[in-house]
Amino acid sequence: MKIEAPESNKIVIRLTAGDLSKLHITYEEMDYANIETRRVIWTLLDEARRELGHDIDPSGRMLIEALPAKEGGCVLRFTVLQQEEQVQQPRLSLRRSVSPLIYEFANAQLVLDAAAAVRRLKAFPAESELYRQAGCYRLIVSPAGKNELLTIALTEFGALCAQGELPAAITREHWREVCGVHALERISPPPDHPSF
Numbered sequence: 001m002k003i004e005a006p007e008s009n010k011i012v013i014r015l016t017a018g019d020l021s022k023l024h025i026t027y028e029e030m031d032y033a034n035i036e037t038r039r040v041i042w043t044l045l046d047e048a049r050r051e052l053g054h055d056i057d058p059s060g061r062m063l064i065e066a067l068p069a070k071e072g073g074c075v076l077r078f079t080v081l082q083q084e085e086q087v088q089q090p091r092l093s094l095r096r097s098v099s100p101l102i103y104e105f106a107n108a109q110l111v112l113d114a115a116a117a118v119r120r121l122k123a124f125p126a127e128s129e130l131y132r133q134a135g136c137y138r139l140i141v142s143p144a145g146k147n148e149l150l151t152i153a154l155t156e157f158g159a160l161c162a163q164g165e166l167p168a169a170i171t172r173e174h175w176r177e178v179c180g181v182h183a184l185e186r187i188s189p190p191p192d193h194p195s196f
Helices: 017-024 035-052 110-121 146-159 165-173 182-185
Strands: 002-007 010-017 062-068 073-081 092-096 102-104 128-131 136-142 159-163 177-181
Touching: 002 035, 010 035, 010 092, 017 182, 035 073, 035 159, 092 110, 102 128, 102 146, 102 165, 110 136, 110 146, 110 182, 128 165, 128 182, 136 146, 146 159
Parallel strands: 062 092
Antiparallel strands: 002 010, 010 073, 062 073, 102 136, 102 159, 128 136, 128 177
């Protein structure tokens, strides 16, 4: 289990297949309407509070995103929503992600240009991983839902070459990892940096 707090209103918990087994749940079984899922979520939030030494502000509405991860694990993202986002959301909601999309880019500059476009459009996916093979790059993205701006930004510089867990697993196994966590956020220039 890996716990991170990338922002004050966010906690990201990465669980392996073994972690899920210990919690007696699978990614496929996660549903906030299920009492067992709620037990797991509150257990994980308690563990995050202990490990991080602080809690995310529980006074607002919280969005929980569940994304499939490598080798049967999953990633849970907890986000306390801003005031304007709270109107649309129930107090707590769990959203499972669609299957990962794999984009291919002919060179590193196209990947950087795509990352800059994603930042400009504020269209970051829930998760992104970058891999390389013989000068060609593959980006695995796990969008939290339908994200047309993300699609526009990525297809402008690369091509969608596959979708689903199997092609994502093949890429992870046979391509060299460049950046395995939040790749687009890490390689895109900061907002005040001039674009490429």
